[in-house]
Every structure is written in C-alpha cells, then in structure tokens.
Amino acid sequence: MTESLGNGRSSFDGVMKVIYGSIDQLNLQLPQSKRIERSPDTVLFGAGGRLDSLGLANFIVITEQKLEEHFGFCFDLTADDPFSPTTGHFRTIQSLTMYICELAEKRMSETQRS
Secondary structure, eight states: OOOOOSSHHHHHHHHHHHHHHHHHHHHTTSOGGGOOOOSTTOBOSSTTOOOOHHHHHHHHHHHHHHHHHHHSSOOOTTOSOTTOTTTOTTSBHHHHHHHHHHHHHHHHHHHHHO
C-alpha cells in the first residue's frame, strides 16, 4: 500500500499506525516487564526507555520492513544521529513518527520531480 503525503495529518496517523504495528510485533518477543506502551510520549531508547540495544535493533528492522510495505520504498532509520539524547529521532514514538514523515515527504517530492 503506497500512501500519498498530501495531507500531513493523515500521513502522521498512517506512520503512527505503522509504528504501533511494529511495537505490537516486537512486544510478542519481549517479556511483560519490557513491553513498550503504544503512546506518542513513550520513550524508546535512552533514559526512561525500555529497549536495550538488541531490542532497539529488532524494532528498527521491523519498522523499516513495515514502512517499506506501507510506502513502497526503503527507509534507513539509522541515519542522522538517531540516538542523540536531545535531537535523536528514537527519543519517543512521536519524535520517530515526525522524522519518518519528513523522510517520506522528502522522498515523495524527489520522486515527483523525476
């Protein structure tokens, strides 16, 4: 399914849905105490986060696969200093969602210009 990013709200909601699907899949692999809550404010990595480095790696792989299925092109979520405690896009689900929306919008506009 390929999503058009014409409406910013629907793209944000669509990306959030993909991330929540990734969380659901990852939570199946985690013990109850390590499971991730589906909330925009949930900290993914760093202080207050529940994911260790292996859990984060699994989450990244799952999410990149689901994003490719959703949008029809590949994503690299490890670019642009993703783990910075202040600017990294893996701080929270919301920061990751906004980063993915920006990537998708940029990619779609590049495709349209070609």
